[in-house]
Amino acid sequence: MIGYACITLGNSVDPLRGCTKKNATNETLSSVIGHNLTSLSQALHYNHQNNIQLFRISSDIIPFGSSPVNSLPWKDSFGEELTSLGELVRRFKIRVSMHPGQYTVINSPHQDVVDRAIEDLIYHASFLDSLSLDASHKLILHIGGIYNEKEAAMDRFISVYQYLPENVKARLVIENDDRLYSVADVLAISSATGIPVVFDTLHHEVNPPHQNDKSMVEWLLLCKNTWKRNDGCQKIHYSQQSPSGKAGAHSQTIGIEAFLSFYHALEQYIPSGDLPDIMLEVKDKNLSAVKCINSLAHPGKIRTLEEEWSRYKYNVLEHDHAIYLKIRALLKDKTIYPAVEFYRLLEAALSKTIRPEAADNAAAHVWGYMSPFATQKEKEAASLKLTALHNNEISSDLVKKFLYRLAVKYEQTYLLDSFYFTF
DNA sequence: CACCGTCAAGTCGCA
DNA sequence: TGCGACTTGACGGTG
Numbered sequence: 001m002i003g004y005a006c007i008t009l010g011n012s013v014d015p016l017r018g019c020t021k022k023n024a025t026n027e028t029l030s031s032v033i034g035h036n037l038t039s040l041s042q043a044l045h046y047n048h049q050n051n052i053q054l055f056r057i058s059s060d061i062i063p064f065g066s067s068p069v070n071s072l073p074w075k076d077s078f079g080e081e082l083t084s085l086g087e088l089v090r091r092f093k094i095r096v097s098m099h100p101g102q103y104t105v106i107n108s109p110h111q112d113v114v115d116r117a118i119e120d121l122i123y124h125a126s127f128l129d130s131l132s133l134d135a136s137h138k139l140i141l142h143i144g145g146i147y148n149e150k151e152a153a154m155d156r157f158i159s160v161y162q163y164l165p166e167n168v169k170a171r172l173v174i175e176n177d178d179r180l181y182s183v184a185d186v187l188a189i190s191s192a193t194g195i196p197v198v199f200d201t202l203h204h205e206v207n208p209p210h211q212n213d214k215s216m217v218e219w220l221l222l223c224k225n226t227w228k229r230n231d232g233c234q235k236i237h238y239s240q241q242s243p244s245g246k247a248g249a250h251s252q253t254i255g256i257e258a259f260l261s262f263y264h265a266l267e268q269y270i271p272s273g274d275l276p277d278i279m280l281e282v283k284d285k286n287l288s289a290v291k292c293i294n295s296l297a298h299p300g301k302i303r304t305l306e307e308e309w310s311r312y313k314y315n316v317l318e319h320d321h322a323i324y325l326k327i328r329a330l331l332k333d334k335t336i337y338p339a340v341e342f343y344r345l346l347e348a349a350l351s352k353t354i355r356p357e358a359a360d361n362a363a364a365h366v367w368g369y370m371s372p373f374a375t376q377k378e379k380e381a382a383s384l385k386l387t388a389l390h391n392n393e394i395s396s397d398l399v400k401k402f403l404y405r406l407a408v409k410y411e412q413t414y415l416l417d418s419f420y421f422t423f
Numbered sequence: 424c425a426c427c428g429t430c431a432a433g434t435c436g437c438a
Numbered sequence: 439t440g441c442g443a444c445t446t447g448a449c450g451g452t453g
Contacts (some may be wrong), residue, residue, distance in 0.1 A: 006447095015446085015448080017448090017449090018430095018431095018447080018449065019447055019448095019449075020429085020430060020431085020448095020449060020450080021430080021431080023449085023450090024447090058450090060447085064431090067431095101432070101445080101446080102432080102433075102434085102444085102445070103432030103433050103434090104432080104433085105432090105433060105434080108433075108434085110433090113433065113434095114431090116426090116435095144433090144434090145433075145434050145435080146434090146435090148433085148440080180434095242427095326453095331444085336431080348426095354432095398425090401425095423453090
């Protein structure tokens with residue numbers, strides 16, 4: 001399976017809400033939780049409709065879930081919602097996970113930090129428990145800090161682990177990070193504790209073991225051995241270096257070519273029924289998940305690519321008119337399934353900078369959906385905005401927001417389902 | 424309504 | 439001892 005983390009781009013899932021500590025009244029918390037559970041339900045439906053069976057639930061689903069700031073008995077007051085969310089997860093056969101961030105540290109020398117970290121793990125595990133999910137739905141944790149003494153810090157991790165509640169231990173898996181604990185370190189902790197290891201490809205590239213005597217696939221296979229029957233199949237994190245960012249920064253999108261060569265390398269060592277679940281960590285989230293899934297579909301349907309094209313076409317148009325025409329031509333032949341070539345062209349277009357004339361052209365196409373219904377006032381506003389965009393006097397974001405409001409008003413679902421307003 | 428500083432968390436490097 | 443950087447997306451106050 002291939003999946004993505006926390007956020008579903010596009011217009012089919014309402015973003016999660018949050019609040020600050022000082023605004024965290026019971027009323028606010030309750031309304032945010034209600035909203036967020038609805039959002040999760042939307043995400044599960046989106047994933048199901050798009051053949052995505054791997055999804056990370058955001059730690060922010062319950063604001064201040066492990067803090068005294070939130071004393072709401074949310075498991076009870078949202079019991080029905082949680083039960084039906086769990087049913088959805090099982091019905092859709094989606095494997096979910098949660099991933100406390102870098103600030104949840106159980107190997108700290110400070111007892112209060114450890115206590116809060118344990119509370120945080122309990123919160124995460126109890127959220128998954130509240131959905132009645134089995135132990136293959138995991139909780140991913142980094143090892144923590146080093147504190148000038150790595151051996152001792154690793155020992156502390158191991159001894160704290162022993163005393164974690166059973167429902168946390170049943171779900172806990174550990175991951176190599178991009179600075180401190182390499183896959184070799186994490187495997188050492190795994191052999192002392194039996195905790196399964198999530199292999200993170202980019203962290204491994206940025207922070208390889210000191211004695212790096214193995215290929216990436218060999219390390220990945222060692223991690224595979226740490227997954228036992230009840231844990232479900234091996235999970236890994238896959239991401240690519242952002243060309244513009246610092247080392248370890250995630251890319252905007254998953255480059256399909258590099259992804260496929262990685263995947264095909266795995267296929268040479270692992271039988272197809274036993275390949276790991278791959279969590280993509282990437283800025284464009286579900287968009288890359290769909291891309292990778294479609295690119296691996298072996299008898300793929302051209303219809304799937306046509307639907308993808310309908311979502312991306314105006315984004316492509318505003319980046320590169322020539323590629324827009326190329327993709328249109330590529331999808332003319334309904335007897336083939338040119339997924340990889342399609343995404344290659346898509347990536348080529350979207351990586352180009354937008355020129356004002358092209359942005360104007362795309363906006364004019366989009367405006368064409370609304371213009372038959374628009375009021376005189378809206379027509380005048382549109383004309384002004386499009387001209388200003390053409391002359392590079394206003395940002396295309398501004399024009400998109402204007403067009404988005406009209407698309408909502410006139411219920412242009414074709415546009416609302418597209419990514420034109422997304423990025 | 425656009426903009427941008429702030430918020431949460433813990434560690435680590437550097438004064 | 440203390441402070442800023444690091445990370446992330448949304449909040450929330452300002453203009």
